[in-house]
Amino acid sequence: MNKKITLTIGCLFLYVSLFAQTLVSIKGKITDTKGAAIPAASIFFLNTNYGTSANKNGEFTIGSIPAGKYTIRVSALDYATLNQMVTIADGQGDLQLQLSPADRQLDAVTVTAQKQEEDPQKLPLSISTISAKKVQDYKLWNIRDITAIVPNLNSANPGDNRNVTGIRGIATTSYDPAVATYIDGVNQFSLDTYIAQLQDIERIEVLRGPQGTLYGRNAMGGVINIITKQPTNDTHGFAGIDYGNYNQQRYNLGLRTPLIKDKLFLGVAGLFTRQNGFYHNDFNNSRFDDQHSFTGNYYLKYLANSKLSLTLNVKHAANRNNGTFPLAISPADALATPFVLNQNTTTQLVDNTFNSSLSVNYSGTQFNFTSQSAYQSNYRYYKTPIDGDFSPIDGISVVNNYGSNWNKVQVGTQEFRFSSPASSTSAFKWIAGTYGFYQYNPVKQGTYFGQDAAYIDPNAVPNSTLLNINTLKSYGVALFGQGTYSITEKLDATIGLRYDYEHKKQFINGQFIIGNDEPMIIRSDTSSKAHFTALSPKASLQYHVNTTSGIYGSYNRGFRAGGISQLASDPSQGALYAYKPEFSNNFEIGSKNTFLNNRLRFNVALFYIRVADAQVPTLITPELLTVTRNAGKLRSKGVEAELAFAPLKGLEAEYNFGYTDAKYTNLVVGGNGTEVNLSGNRQVYTPRITSMLALQYGYEIGGSQNIKLVARGEWRYLGSQYYDLANQIEQKGFSVFNTRAGISSKRLDVFFWESNIGNKRYIDYAYDFGASHLGTPRIYGVSVAGKF
Numbered sequence: 167m168n169k170k171i172t173l174t175i176g177c178l179f180l181y182v183s184l185f186a187q188t189l190v191s192i193k194g195k196i197t198d199t200k201g202a203a204i205p206a207a208s209i210f211f212l213n214t215n216y217g218t219s220a221n222k223n224g225e226f227t228i229g230s231i232p233a234g235k236y237t238i239r240v241s242a243l244d245y246a247t248l249n250q251m252v253t254i255a256d257g258q259g260d261l262q263l264q265l266s267p268a269d270r271q272l273d274a275v276t277v278t279a280q281k282q283e284e285d286p287q288k289l290p291l292s293i294s295t296i297s298a299k300k301v302q303d304y305k306l307w308n309i310r311d312i313t314a315i316v317p318n319l320n321s322a323n324p325g326d327n328r329n330v331t332g333i334r335g336i337a338t339t340s341y342d343p344a345v346a347t348y349i350d351g352v353n354q355f356s357l358d359t360y361i362a363q364l365q366d367i368e369r370i371e372v373l374r375g376p377q378g379t380l381y382g383r384n385a386m387g388g389v390i391n392i393i394t395k396q397p398t399n400d401t402h403g404f405a406g407i408d409y410g411n412y413n414q415q416r417y418n419l420g421l422r423t424p425l426i427k428d429k430l431f432l433g434v435a436g437l438f439t440r441q442n443g444f445y446h447n448d449f450n451n452s453r454f455d456d457q458h459s460f461t462g463n464y465y466l467k468y469l470a471n472s473k474l475s476l477t478l479n480v481k482h483a484a485n486r487n488n489g490t491f492p493l494a495i496s497p498a499d500a501l502a503t504p505f506v507l508n509q510n511t512t513t514q515l516v517d518n519t520f521n522s523s524l525s526v527n528y529s530g531t532q533f534n535f536t537s538q539s540a541y542q543s544n545y546r547y548y549k550t551p552i553d554g555d556f557s558p559i560d561g562i563s564v565v566n567n568y569g570s571n572w573n574k575v576q577v578g579t580q581e582f583r584f585s586s587p588a589s590s591t592s593a594f595k596w597i598a599g600t601y602g603f604y605q606y607n608p609v610k611q612g613t614y615f616g617q618d619a620a621y622i623d624p625n626a627v628p629n630s631t632l633l634n635i636n637t638l639k640s641y642g643v644a645l646f647g648q649g650t651y652s653i654t655e656k657l658d659a660t661i662g663l664r665y666d667y668e669h670k671k672q673f674i675n676g677q678f679i680i681g682n683d684e685p686m687i688i689r690s691d692t693s694s695k696a697h698f699t700a701l702s703p704k705a706s707l708q709y710h711v712n713t714t715s716g717i718y719g720s721y722n723r724g725f726r727a728g729g730i731s732q733l734a735s736d737p738s739q740g741a742l743y744a745y746k747p748e749f750s751n752n753f754e755i756g757s758k759n760t761f762l763n764n765r766l767r768f769n770v771a772l773f774y775i776r777v778a779d780a781q782v783p784t785l786i787t788p789e790l791l792t793v794t795r796n797a798g799k800l801r802s803k804g805v806e807a808e809l810a811f812a813p814l815k816g817l818e819a820e821y822n823f824g825y826t827d828a829k830y831t832n833l834v835v836g837g838n839g840t841e842v843n844l845s846g847n848r849q850v851y852t853p854r855i856t857s858m859l860a861l862q863y864g865y866e867i868g869g870s871q872n873i874k875l876v877a878r879g880e881w882r883y884l885g886s887q888y889y890d891l892a893n894q895i896e897q898k899g900f901s902v903f904n905t906r907a908g909i910s911s912k913r914l915d916v917f918f919w920e921s922n923i924g925n926k927r928y929i930d931y932a933y934d935f936g937a938s939h940l941g942t943p944r945i946y947g948v949s950v951a952g953k954f
Contacts, residue, residue, distance in 0.1 A: 190254050191229040194261030196220045196240060204265060206400065207242035212249075212276060212283035213588035214529040215475050219400055230472060232531050234589025237285070238263070239276055243912060244872050246271040246764070247297075249285050254589075269816045269864055269874075271764050273297050277371045278351070278391060280648070281380055281536075281597055282585055286371070287758050290660060290708040290718035292771045292806060294822070296370040298395070303862060303878060305906060305919055305949075306370075307416070309347070309362045309390065314856040314882045316372045317806035317824030319388075322851065322931040325491040325939045326515065327457075329362055330851065330931065333374050334773060335802035335828025336387030336750055337851040342727050346377070346385040349392045350479055352523045352540045353381075355577040355605065361483045361519055363461045366404070366420050366435040368393045374806065375752040375773060376724025378702025379662040382601060382644050386724040386750045386777075396477070397422035397431035397465055403954050410919075410947020413442040418951075422465075433465030444943055445492040448508045449558045454489035477525045485517040490548070493556050493937040497895055497929050500938040504927050511553035511563050518545045529588060536583040536599075545574040551614055556937055560616035562623075565631070572610035579603045598647035607638040609732070627680060632688075635675040636732040642668035648704070656710045660720075664702040671695045672730040672742060694742035698728040700749070714760040722752045726781065731794050745794045750777045767810045775802040782835055782891070797835060800849060802828035816864040816874075824856040835891060847893045851931075855885030855899065864910070873911045880904040889932035897929040913953060920946040 196207040203224030210217035211231070220226045233254050238261075241247040245265040252261060275295040277286045286293045294316040296306070306312065310321035310329045321331040330338050331345045338344045347354040354360030364370075371391040381389050395402075401423040408416035420435030443455030466478045489512050494500035523540040551563035566573050583599035586592065612633045619626035648662030676689030706720035726748040756771035780798030804826040811819045828849035834841050862878040882902045889895040903924060908917030922944045930941035 189230045190233050190256050191227070192231060192254060192261060193225070193227050194263060196224045196226070196242070196263050196265065198245070199264060199266055204242050204245065207240055207245075207265070208398070208400070209263075210239045211588065212237045212239060213534060213585075215469060215472055215527065216529075217398070219398075232587075232589045234587075235591050236588055237283075239274075239283075240265060244268050247273045247275070249274040249276060266764075267815075268299075269818075269866070270812060272760075272767055272810055272812055273299065274764065275369060277369070278393070279371055279373050279389075281583060281599075282534075287714075287760060287767075287769075288710075288716070290658070290706040290720050290756075291722075292374040292754065292756060292769075292773070294372040294374070294808065296372075298368055301364065301367045301370065302915075303906070304860070304880070305904075305921070306364050306367075308364060309392070311364075312370065312372065312390075314824075314858040314884060315822060316374070316856075317808065317822050318374065318804060318826050318856055319372060319824075320851060320853050320856065320884065320887070323939060324931045324933070325493050327362065327485065327487065327517075331387075331390070332851050333372075333387035334752075334775060334804060335800070335826045335849045335852045336376075336724075336775065336777070337849060342729065343384050344726060345387040345390060346381050346383075347390045347392070348381075349481070349521070350394055350523065351525065351538055352521060352542075353579060353603075354521075355542060355579070355603070356575065361461060361481055361521065363437060363439070363459065363483065364392070365418065365437045365461055365463060366395050368395045374771075375754060375775070376702075376722045376750045378700070378722065378724040379646060379648055379664045379704040380597075382646070382664060382666055382702070383642070383668070383700075383725065383727045386726050386748065394435075394463055395422065395433070397424070397433035397467055399424050399427055399431070401954075404951065405953075406949065406951035408947060408949045410945050412444060412945065413440065414945065414947055415440040420463075429469055431465070431467040431469075433463075433467075435463045437461040443489055443492065444940075445489065445505045445507050447489070447512065448506060449510050450512070454507055454509070454512070455492045456488040457486065459483060459485040473529050475527045477523075477527070479523050479525070481519075481521040483517075483519045485515070485519075487515040487517070488512070490515040490552060491556075491937075491939075493933075493939055495556050496936040497897075497932055497938045500929060500940055501927055504940055505943065507556070508558045509553040509556055510558045510560065511551055513548045513550040513552045515552075516545075516547055516549060519543070531587055531589065534585045534587055536581070536585075538579075538581045538583075540577075540579045542577045542579075543574060545570060547573050554613065555622055559618040559621060561618050561621060563614040563616065565612035565614055566610065568610045572608050574608065576606045577603060593652040594649060595651075596647070596649040599645075601644040601646070602642065604641045605638070607640075609636045609638075610634075629681050631679045633677040633679060633685065634732075635673070635677075637673040638670065638730070639673075640668065640670040642666060646702075658708045658710075660704070660706045660708075662704045664700075666700040666702070666725075667697065668699075668727060669695070669697040670728075670730055672732065674732070674742060692742065694730055694744065696728065696730055696744035698747050700725045700747050714764075715758065717755070717757045719755045720753075722754070723749065724752070725749045729794070743794070745781055746779050746796045748777065748779050748781045748796065750775055765812045767808070769806075769808045771806045773802075773804060773806070776800070777802070780830070780833070782833065797833065798830050799832040800828060801831050802826060802849065802852075804828075816866065818860075818862045820858075820860045822856075822858045826852055826854060828852050830891075833891065842892070844891055844893075847891060848888055850888055850891060850934075853884040853887045853899070855883065857881075857883040873909065876906075876908055876910050876917070878906040889929070889938075890934040892934075895929075895932050895934070895936065895938075897932075900926055900928045902926055908949075915949070915951045915953075917949045918947075919949065920944070 207220040373389040377385040406418040422433040440458040445454035447454040526537040528535040554562035585597040615626040644666040646664035650660040677685040708718040728747040731743040777800035779796035782797040833844040864874040906919040925944035932938040
């Protein structure tokens, strides 16, 4: 009996020591720099579910929060967001929090770059943040619009509205992306399944350099995190109309509101866009590349209690493009007759994307826990065959409309994540978890040879089709962990490691069809399997010179997934050849500084990257098989600088600069039956320089609606870049100028804008065989937005 009592007392003592924690009810007040109350200000404790809004007197109360040290975020309309460290203890007085006007101080931005809410100025890595206000100021409508705003980032449209993005010379040369994109915490798994339209954005975070430890596959160049606005206890709504030349139209509408106060919250946002194409097709004297789309984003959030929340999010996009791939046959043709094509085969692209996720977040006294389950699908096809030779002849067309069982990518992902609690006062902060995925990608595509196909391929058989079937099934699992230890009050050390395992199985079948004859099998059903592993370590040291400045040094590793070569339209090309993952190692030193009471911010970083096992298309002799092989080594080095300054009331200046020197130290590829040494050539899709200068001035007229007259100018410069490994297709450096001016108030904004004022003609993207897509011409219009 005594043993049982002793054991019971011991267990009770252990429970109390581990889980019992003082709960504190806190009160506070939000005021401006003159001591006036700020009603309806939002107060939120980072990495918890604790938050509320101030009443009409600027006062707030939060009950039963565990004692400890927290970072609190305070925001209000027309005021700069404040991040402040606070210690919550029993018996303490009321919190007094003060906000500065937005036109006299830079915003304090919160990021989730390391899977937790943190101040980016305190992190030992290069990260650019674009707040909701900046998204509006820059008129960002698509993810690729952040080119040059983020140093050493370049994103282009290859002609079908999928973004090809590179950072620091780590660019997409295979179908797997080099830069991972996450939207609301969900990995947009491939170039197919992500939604590029920007709508109702809270912030955009861009992590530059490999991020393999926490993000895994395809984060070789970095990560783009896009966070949309979630519903809270406050009701907010918005409606906007944008109209411009080329019949550009955007209709934006949304509402965020509590259904049950403090329990159930709803968020709904919809975006409809339409535009006439920039191009004219001489073949039938019609517009080309007319587009329209509808995008939706829906939230249902349930706060079970102060520790547990569940969030269901559904996103979808339906795009229709009448005239996909508006490509000229060469850069010279594209620039000689800009936005004029001559294609005989036109069609409509149907592109439907669906993303859904369920997030469970637990904020405890001993640990935080997050589970995120996600499903993504993309069904993409051309209603009728699309021109494959970009000319008026009846040459080559591409067919892929074979029903909904084909060309529909489906991906399921699951992540479980544990981390140290927000209230922890320990010198050691940690995060650990596991991630898994499954992908199913059935591709069926035909290459049709018309009556004039012999002009392109002398061996082509008129009125025939090569049909290729490639079905990929893949799955993977990863384990990761990272810890940061504060050696002293000023010195932090971080170390992390991730292990990834990935398995792929590729099925192929090839058929040859003449007219309406029965198909002839040219490649019978066969398959191949491959599996890959990757270790992604990281380590960093950060020294906090003072509370607003610090320096750091870091090492990070990233990788791009390996794969199996598909069956292509040319039966002489190889298939089912496995190629290994591509690895990058990034060494970086940097400094982050904030001066003049958060009116001046200056960050700078130097980086050096080595890429091993670069995935390069190679022609193998004497078999004349084209396969993807790990045939190259790349070296990239450069510098980045970001400057933000609010020198005077209403005046904001921002300058971002990036320089990248990316070259292949070893690159031997096959061509025409021989091997070609391209060592020393520059990396593709990598401008040597990115530069962006923005100046904005807001003059306050006054009144209760805070009416302001706003004028803005931007200059963006991209240095020279190549589009092929042989460095034969080049776009010289060029500048683009943008402007925006109008009236802003609490309830209504009216702005006139113009982009590419000088109507600069430039190649935005070119394929290695020469087909080229021009950048956006001069566009202008008006935007009207209401909010409540």
